[in-house]
Amino acid sequence: MRISKPTIDDVARVAGVSRATASRVLNDAPGASGPVRARVHDAVAALGYRPNETARALASGRQRTVDVLAITYGPNEGWLGGHPYYSRVLAGMMSVLEAVDVQLRLCAVGSDATPAAIDAIAANATAGAVLATVTPTMAARFHRRCRRAVSLVATAPSVPAIEADNVGGAYTAVQRLHARGRGRIAAIHGPAGNPCAIDRRTGYRRAMRQLGLPDISADGDFLRAGGYQAALRLLDRHPDLDAMFVACDLMAAGAVQAIAATGRRVPDDVSIVGFDDSVAAICANPPLSTMRLPVEEMAAAATRLLLAGTVPTGHRERFAVDFVERGSTPRSTA
Amino acid sequence: MRISKPTIDDVARVAGVSRATASRVLNDAPGASGPVRARVHDAVAALGYRPNETARALASGRQRTVDVLAITYGPNEGWLGGHPYYSRVLAGMMSVLEAVDVQLRLCAVGSDATPAAIDAIAANATAGAVLATVTPTMAARFHRRCRRAVSLVATAPSVPAIEADNVGGAYTAVQRLHARGRGRIAAIHGPAGNPCAIDRRTGYRRAMRQLGLPDISADGDFLRAGGYQAALRLLDRHPDLDAMFVACDLMAAGAVQAIAATGRRVPDDVSIVGFDDSVAAICANPPLSTMRLPVEEMAAAATRLLLAGTVPTGHRERFAVDFVERGSTPRSTA
DNA sequence: TGTAGGCGCGGAAGCGCTCTCAGCAGAAGG
DNA sequence: CCTTCTGCTGAGAGCGCTTCCGCGCCTACA
Structure with a gap:
């Protein structure tokens, strides 16, 4: 029975190395080699150690979480439940995030969200945010506080957007x-x-x-x-x-x-x-x-942009909207 | 042009109080009152300060994020995009999370996820996790590493579940x-x-x-x-x-x-x-x-359980599945 | 006047990790 | 044998915040 979760210090102690060294091998950083790596890995396995992502994020200033900001329209009906659009946005994002082991965080705000609420989200969206459904005002506000943002609808010219035609x-x-x-x-x-x-x-x-x-x-x-x-x-x-x-x-x-x-x-x-x-x-x-x-593609593109680093202000991409023929239009050019 | 984001120390300095006091008023904790509160709030407004959630989580050991763990079946088709189920789960969860200002984090794993991958997620799911679509093996593994979990499908008897009949x-x-x-x-x-x-x-x-x-x-x-x-x-x-x-x-x-x-x-x-x-x-x-x-209701119930604190091992709730009559069955008892 | 007790506040020790920097060994070169 | 360089390693200083502890002050009661 473990009293509390093992920390990197425990790993270091068991492996007989310093915490710095343990950190190096855990991050596959250079400057540690030979039997030391093996000892650290053994210690990790023995203790069942898993790094604390929160501490890691704080210390490194990098987060492995990208946000998606979406407006909830009415009670129940607007948010995700009612409309298939959101799930496609999430699917597109997950398809690229999954591969790089980054998580997705959903931030919902009402259509009457205060600037302060937007700011609070923007202040913590270190890895960036995809603005899924936002008013132009919100998008502009968000982008002022957090440059790493890309919108899926056209808004103020300055905020990067990936839009459909x-x-x-x-x-x-x-x-x-x-x-x-x-x-x-x-x-x-x-x-x-x-x-x-x-x-x-x-x-x-x-x-x-x-x-x-x-x-x-x-x-x-x-x-x-x-x-x-x-x-x-x-x-x-x-x-x-x-x-x-x-x-x-x-x-x-x-x-x-x-x-x-x-x-x-x-x-x-x-x-x-x-x-x-x-x-x-x-x-x-x-x-x-x-x-x-092409919602999935757009969302994926937006996510890749965020993951790549800084998003140039005013960046703009436009995706074509194509006709898909199924049963509700006559086949022939009658 | 700000060089970097203001921290609580900046707020404290501007307000002329100690960091501890600033923290108290920011958290609406007792032990700070009168004009001090006002001064701190003024400082916050003047600096445009927003607390860093990461640091807050690390220091307090509490997270304002609940996770949802879901399997991605095949490429593209399983995860969210293909099936309406997921969006209903998310909608149900968001409906309760929104009110308490907690965020939702999506964690996707393949159906072939290694135990280590599950562990990594479990280790960081401080506030708890809703297991949306998981194999019994995964659920059991997850629950062993993180007690604050509730599954939406019946799995091993020990893992808390909110299931439909x-x-x-x-x-x-x-x-x-x-x-x-x-x-x-x-x-x-x-x-x-x-x-x-x-x-x-x-x-x-x-x-x-x-x-x-x-x-x-x-x-x-x-x-x-x-x-x-x-x-x-x-x-x-x-x-x-x-x-x-x-x-x-x-x-x-x-x-x-x-x-x-x-x-x-x-x-x-x-x-x-x-x-x-x-x-x-x-x-x-x-x-x-x-x-x-009643997916939304189930997901909401699961979320409330998580938010309430510890989830009793073996906890079980069963929701009824009712008949909804629409156009694909004959009205009369012909 | 003396002693509790309560309240508002500051000091300081962490939370678990990253990362710079200095140290120290050994190899290479003079 | 001494110097220079390189390559590992450890000490320690944070990241931004919470929170324990204790100090001084003021009121209360004897």
Whole structure:
């Protein structure tokens, strides 16, 4: 029965070396060799010693933890649970962190977070942070206090960002629908303030204008039920609709259900293009044609940037958003 | 331009007090009062000071971080990205952690993780860990090195667990199907070694035996594509099937698509009950009737247990798994 | 006036580790 | 035999914070 966990001093004592030497071999640092290394390793094994990461971080000033900052919208619904987006961000980050044995820390703040709360997180994000869903204000604040940050949405110009071409994606979506012979293309947009929602709406409008088609829009909330309701409203007001561009798959899944509920068929009567290529898209029936947001890749890129060291202020990368064809759009260019 | 971040010593100096006193007021500890508190707070504000959590953790021996240990199955597919389960675990945990300002740390290990890797995580999980998906071996190992652990699946009897009644849930699912007049009830099970999969299979078999119905089983992998394929195989071999019990919603969503692909209708020709009540269930079309696994509640309970202090060895809680009726089962008791 | 007792505060010893620096051996060179 | 260099090793000073201990002061009670 051990009284308390063994420390590096115990290891050093058992191995008959100094603490400095023990530290050297534990870190594979040069300047220790021959039988000493072996003795230290034996001592580690004998004691079941595991270095204390906290002490290590304090002494070295380096942390093996990168943070992700995310806003929790409402109670229950916004944070991770409700939306597949977050899990994809985490998956992308973990895929690169796992290999280098760095841990990921989740920091949630409300959408009404005080600057002080942001500062507190920034002050402790030594290894850096990925800003997953943040307001421009928060991102700017965070970046002022912690340079090692990269955002996954476009914010203030100074804060490094890895963004998706949301405008282009929405534009493409409308084009595809039009190329398949659709002319009454409605849109279900995301929540008002959301930067992604704004961009996707912009892309839709731009395409519709260029195509000379009427803007038929409804507002949603990026959640399934919102998509369902919005689709119902749209169908009620515009019974002649033949396509919908929906700003996220979760809403699109709801829209498919709503369309089915009115007795129409997807994709024959109403075609749908979603956005995100999330798990919701493959679970819908028919599976959704959608605009693939390379979230995992973006998150991985952001993480690599952080791991590499300093992130140049104003750094910017833009990922393409590609069309993925599945069952909710007609195959032929009818 | 600050050279380096202010420390508590800076605060103490500016406030004209000792470091000990500054520490007291920063921690709202007794033994400091009157104008001193105000002076310290002023100094904090003036310097933009934020305590270093690492140093704090080292000195106090307490961490404001709870870990979640999860296995990454294959490349890309298992971890978070592929399965909605993880995001629900995280959501449940965050809902309680957020309120007490504790952070969550994700630790991923492969299914082939060495004991040493587990030990390393256990040694640093001061505040405790929720074992989300682990093998019984891993759980036992972890618990030996770190008593503050609670598993979300049943494992060795000694390791505290908060589990769902998977057996009972599966049993209920079959009963419901039978009560609605279904007699040819097939099952799509989860991967062989998975504890949850095993329990759900047990529940299915028990119910079928009691009902005097034939066991018609296929194996899946807890992913959508696996459910799709399994359903196709089942339908091919047993064209007279009138119901399916599917061990997870993701697979069930695939099964719905497969059934539709063979020209059958859900729920009229083939009824389906899924398992989990995940986002996949509400995205499917028709939305899936499913067995609700209260993952968020379980994860929250586990987290609260950890936060409360020591977890009694062998502690056990069992959550009920309830039937949620949606569109994939017939309304009437035809 | 004397002695407890309580309160606010400062001094200082760590928490477990890293890392600089100096020391000391042995090899190489004169 | 003495010097210079190199390569291991250990002593010790922190990293930024918490917390124990004890000192002085003030109030209370005898």
